[in-house]
Amino acid sequence: MTRPSAKAEIAAGAAILVGVSALCYAVFSGLRHQNTWSSIWVYRSHFVSGWLWTVGISAAALVGSTVVGSLAMAGARSTLAAVRLASSGFIELIRGTPLLTQLLIGHYIVGTALGMESQFVNAILLLSLFEGAYIAEILRGGIESIGRSQIESARAVGFSRRQIYRYVIIPQAARRVAPSMAGAFANLIKDSSLLTVIAIPELTHRAYSVNAQTYGGVEAYAVLAVGYLILTLPIFAASRWLERRYRFDS
Numbered sequence: 666m667t668r669p670s671a672k673a674e675i676a677a678g679a680a681i682l683v684g685v686s687a688l689c690y691a692v693f694s695g696l697r698h699q700n701t702w703s704s705i706w707v708y709r710s711h712f713v714s715g716w717l718w719t720v721g722i723s724a725a726a727l728v729g730s731t732v733v734g735s736l737a738m739a740g741a742r743s744t745l746a747a748v749r750l751a752s753s754g755f756i757e758l759i760r761g762t763p764l765l766t767q768l769l770i771g772h773y774i775v776g777t778a779l780g781m782e783s784q785f786v787n788a789i790l791l792l793s794l795f796e797g798a799y800i801a802e803i804l805r806g807g808i809e810s811i812g813r814s815q816i817e818s819a820r821a822v823g824f825s826r827r828q829i830y831r832y833v834i835i836p837q838a839a840r841r842v843a844p845s846m847a848g849a850f851a852n853l854i855k856d857s858s859l860l861t862v863i864a865i866p867e868l869t870h871r872a873y874s875v876n877a878q879t880y881g882g883v884e885a886y887a888v889l890a891v892g893y894l895i896l897t898l899p900i901f902a903a904s905r906w907l908e909r910r911y912r913f914d915s
Contacts, residue, residue, distance in 0.1 A: 705877040705888065715894045717872030719795040722785070722867060723854045723896070726792035730853060733797025752801075759798035765859055767791055772863040788860050796853045803849060806844035807836055847904035851897045858893070868892045 733755040740752025759767070763804040771791045772784070781787055811834050819829045879885065 705884045708875045711871045711875055712888055715866060715868040718867040719857055722788055723857050725789045726853055727850055729789055730795030730800055732794035733793050734800025734804055737797060737801035741801065741805060756798045756801050759795055764795050765862060766858055767795055768859060768863055784865055786864055788865050792853060792857060798851060800849055803842050803845045807838035810838055810841055844904045844907045847907060849899050851900040854896050855893060
């Protein structure tokens with residue numbers, strides 16, 4: 666089966682966007698809704714500030730989740746049973762509970778008990794732990810996808826365990842997990858919208874605040890959606906490019 670070209674995919678995406686836009690216009694034009702775009706414009710600085718908060722927290726959590734995921738993956742593959750069980754237990758606990766629950770418990774209970782009052786720091790740590798568990802599984806899958814024959818061949822020529830990881834496993838695994846990692850980073854940005862429950866003044870929190878002031882739900886949430894699309898669409902585009910770039914790698 667022939668894969669559509671990049672131009673065909675762009676054309677199909679544009680057609681879908683036009684169709685969705687027309688549908689949204691048809692639905693919302695029939696609503697009795699007072700236009701409040703002028704009021705929304707007055708609060709533009711609130712949206713910009715919230716968007717910058719989202720960018721800052723997401724960028725810091727992106728680094729943190731990569732570190733957490735790498736350590737959890739290494740622990741889950743450790744030869745020490747205690748380390749392996751602890752890492753696997755952490756991954757399953759985080760993946761098996763909702764982020765919203767983790768934010769509430771982590772900030773209001775654990776954070777308070779440990780004297781961690783900074784909402785910004787707590788938000789980064791909790792997002793890093795949550796997304797790090799998923800990244801750990803992505804990395805583990807990438808490493809375990811490398812054939813045993815390649816590892817045995819590297820051992821046969823005298824490579825140490827460290828050299829096998831550096832020269833054989835990591836370069837190949839990095840290419841294979843790149844698309845999945847891009848998707849995980851996009852999910853991290855979207856998950857940051859839940860930080861409003863711990864009063865982080867990020868984009869979603871600011872949209873709620875502006876909506877309460879202007880009663881412009883449609884307009885405020887439209888700005889909210891566009892703000893997240895600006896951040897996630899480039900990541901999804903990079904993910905699709907990486908999928909095409911390394912599709913035939915063995």
